[in-house]
Amino acid sequence: MTTPILQIDYLRKEFGGLVAVNDVSFAVAEGELLGLIGPNGSGKTTTMNLISGAMPATAGTIRLDGQSISELTAAAISRAGVARTFQLVRILPEMSAIENVIAGGVYSRANRWGPEAETRARELLARVGLEERSELALSAMTYIDQKRVELARALAADPRLLLLDEWLAGLNPTELQMAIGLIRSIHDEGMTIIMVEHVMDAIRSLCDRCVVMSSGTKIGEGATADVLSDPHVMAAYLGEE
Amino acid sequence: MSRFEINLMLLAGIAITCCAALPFMTEGFYLTLAVNIALYIALCTAWTLFSGPTHLVSLATAAFFGIGIYATAIGIEYLPFPLAILCGGLAGALFAAAVGAMTLRLSGVYFVIFTLGLAELARQIVTYLQTKIFGSIGLFVLTDHTEGDLFYYLLALIVAIFVTGWLIGRSRLGFAMRVIGNDELVAKHFGIEVARSKIILFVISGGFIAMAGAIMAPRYAYVEPASAFNATMSFMVVIMALLGGTRRLWGPLVGVVPFTIVTDFISANFPEHINIMIGLAFLLIVYLLKDGVSGLIDKAMRTRRGTRLQGAKS
Numbered sequence: 443m444t445t446p447i448l449q450i451d452y453l454r455k456e457f458g459g460l461v462a463v464n465d466v467s468f469a470v471a472e473g474e475l476l477g478l479i480g481p482n483g484s485g486k487t488t489t490m491n492l493i494s495g496a497m498p499a500t501a502g503t504i505r506l507d508g509q510s511i512s513e514l515t516a517a518a519i520s521r522a523g524v525a526r527t528f529q530l531v532r533i534l535p536e537m538s539a540i541e542n543v544i545a546g547g548v549y550s551r552a553n554r555w556g557p558e559a560e561t562r563a564r565e566l567l568a569r570v571g572l573e574e575r576s577e578l579a580l581s582a583m584t585y586i587d588q589k590r591v592e593l594a595r596a597l598a599a600d601p602r603l604l605l606l607d608e609w610l611a612g613l614n615p616t617e618l619q620m621a622i623g624l625i626r627s628i629h630d631e632g633m634t635i636i637m638v639e640h641v642m643d644a645i646r647s648l649c650d651r652c653v654v655m656s657s658g659t660k661i662g663e664g665a666t667a668d669v670l671s672d673p674h675v676m677a678a679y680l681g682e683e
Numbered sequence: 684m685s686r687f688e689i690n691l692m693l694l695a696g697i698a699i700t701c702c703a704a705l706p707f708m709t710e711g712f713y714l715t716l717a718v719n720i721a722l723y724i725a726l727c728t729a730w731t732l733f734s735g736p737t738h739l740v741s742l743a744t745a746a747f748f749g750i751g752i753y754a755t756a757i758g759i760e761y762l763p764f765p766l767a768i769l770c771g772g773l774a775g776a777l778f779a780a781a782v783g784a785m786t787l788r789l790s791g792v793y794f795v796i797f798t799l800g801l802a803e804l805a806r807q808i809v810t811y812l813q814t815k816i817f818g819s820i821g822l823f824v825l826t827d828h829t830e831g832d833l834f835y836y837l838l839a840l841i842v843a844i845f846v847t848g849w850l851i852g853r854s855r856l857g858f859a860m861r862v863i864g865n866d867e868l869v870a871k872h873f874g875i876e877v878a879r880s881k882i883i884l885f886v887i888s889g890g891f892i893a894m895a896g897a898i899m900a901p902r903y904a905y906v907e908p909a910s911a912f913n914a915t916m917s918f919m920v921v922i923m924a925l926l927g928g929t930r931r932l933w934g935p936l937v938g939v940v941p942f943t944i945v946t947d948f949i950s951a952n953f954p955e956h957i958n959i960m961i962g963l964a965f966l967l968i969v970y971l972l973k974d975g976v977s978g979l980i981d982k983a984m985r986t987r988r989g990t991r992l993q994g995a996k997s
Contacts, residue, residue, distance in 0.1 A: 494872060495872075496868070496871075496872070515871070516871040516872050517871050517872075517873075517874050517875060517876050517877070518874075520871075520872055520873050520874035521874045525872075525873070526872060532866055532868060532869050533866075533869075534861075534862060534865035534866055534869060535865060535866075536861075536864075536865055537861060537862075537865060541858075541861075544858075545858070545862045545869070545870075545873060546873050547873075548855055548858060548859065548862075548873070548874075548875075549855070549859060549873060549874035549875045549876075550873045550874035551874070555855050555858075595873070599873060599874075
C-alpha cells in the first residue's frame with residue numbers, strides 16, 4: 443500500500459481532566475473522501491483542530507505525506523498543504539468576497555499573489571456560484587453565501603488535504619443538494635477530503651469510508667454502509683437503553 | 684494605476700509644493716504652528732501604519748520619539764544632521780524589533796499597558812545611564828537649524844512615510860495585515876506568520892517615529908529625560924489618529940490639522956484646562972466617531988455613489 447496522505451497515530455488531547463480525544467488512530471488515502479462522524483461532543487471538531495494546528499496535541503503523531511506535522515504551527519501546516527473551513531463560519535467581514543478568496547492562497551501552499559491570484563479567485567467564486575457577488579463585502583452576505591466563500595477560500599490554498607467542518611449544517615434541502623454536488627465534483631477531481639458532518643444523507647451519498655467517534659474514542663471505522671448499520675454505532679447515536 | 688490614484692498624486696504634489704513655500708511667507712507663530720502640525724502628521728501617520736491594520740493601540744510613541752531625540756543629542760557632535768536623523772530611525776527600529784519580539788504575542792489590553800510602561804522604562808534607563816556615565820541629567824543640542832529647516836525635514840519625512848504606507852498597502856505584507864486585522868485565526872490557518880508580520884510593521888512605524896524625534900531635537904536645545912519621554916505625546920497621537928480615522932492612509936491628516944490648531948488655542952488661553960479637553964475629546968471620538976472623520980467622508984461618498992446609481996437605474 444502506498445503512503446497515506448494523512449496518518450494519525452494515538453492522537454490524544456486533554457483539556458484539564460477532560461479527555462477530548464482519546465488515543466485515536468486512522469489514516470486517509472490520497473483522493474479519499476472520509477467522513478468523521480459521531481454524536482455532539484465526541485471530539486470530531488477537536489480532531490480537526492489538532493490536524494490543522496489550531497491547538498497542540500497532548501500526545502500522538504499526525505503525519506502528512508509521511509512527514510510529522512504534530513509540532514508545526516497552524517501557519518506552517520497551511521503551507522504544508524492542509525486547508526479548512528470552520529464549524530462556525532469565519533469570514534473576513536471587512537473584505538470583499540474576492541479578497542476573502544485571494545486571502546486563502548497568498549501565504550498558504552498555493553503561494554499566489556497579483557493578477558494570477560485574482561484570476562484563480564474569480565474561477566473559484568464562479569465554481570461556488572458567486573461570480574456576480576465577488577465585490578460584495580462579506581458582512582453583507584447571507585450565511586450560505588459566506589459558507590460558499592469559505593469553501594472557495596480553502597480551495598484557493600491548493601490544499602493536499604481539505605478539512606470540512608460541518609460545512610453542510612444549516613442549509614435548506616435545495617441548497618443541500620447543490621452543496622453535495624459541489625463537494626462531489628471537488629472530490630471527483632482528486633481532492634482528498636475529511637468531512638465532519640451530521641447530515642446522514644450527505645455522508646451516505648458522498649463518503650467512501652467513515653470513522654466514528656464517541657466520547658473522544660474511535661468506536662468504528664470502515665465502509666460507510668457497514669459502519670452506519672453497526673449496532674455499536676447506532677447505540678452511540680441513539681443512546682443505549 | 685487608476686485615474687483616482689493619479690488625481691490623488693497630483694493633489695498631493697500641489698499640497699507639498701504649497702507647504703514648501705510656507706517658510707518663505709511666514710515666520711514666528713504661524714511657522715511654529717506649521718511645524719507642530721507637520722510633526723503630528725508624521726507621528727500619527729507612522730502610528731497608523733502599525734495600529735491601523737492591527738487594531739492594536741500602541742502607547743509607545745513617546746518612547747520612540749525620545750530615542751530619536753537622544754540620537755540627535757548624542758550624534759550631532761560627530762555626524763551631520765541628516766545622518767543623525769537616520770541613526771535615530773535605526774535606533775528606534777532596533778528598539779521596536781526587541782520590544783515587538785517580546786510583546787506582540789500579547790493581545791489587546793496587555794499590549795496597550797505594556798507600551799504605556801515603555802516610555803517610562805526608556806526614561807528611567809536613560810536617566811540612569813546619564814547620571815552614571817556622563818554625571819549629568821541633560822544634554823545640550825546646539826545647532827544652527829531654524830524652525831524653517833525643521834519644517835522641511837518633517838515634510839520630507841511625511842512624504843517618505845506616505846510612500847512607504849502606499850507601497851505596504853499594495854504589497855503581500857499589507858494584504859496579510861488586513862487579514863490579520865479581520866480575523867487572526869483565519870490568518871494563521873492560511874499560512875500567515877502573524878507575530879512576524881506585526882513585528883515588521885511595528886519596526887517600520889517605530890523607526891519613522893524615532894526619526895521625527897531626531898528631527899525635532901534642535902528645538903529642545905537642552906534635552907533631559909522628562910521632556911524627551913513625555914507620555915502625553917503618546918495619548919495625543921492616539922486621539923488625533925482616531926479622530927481622523929485609521930482605515931485610510933490619509934485618515935490622520937484630517938484629524939491632526941484641526942486638533943493641533945484647537946489644542947494650541949486652548950493651551951495658550953486656558954493652560955490649566957488642556958487635559959480636560961483632551962479627555963473629553965477622547966470620550967467623544969470613541970463614542971461618536973468610531974471610524975473617524977475619514978470614515979464619515981467614505982460613508983458620505985458611498986451614499987452619494989449609491990443614490991447616483993439608483994438614479995441611473997430609474
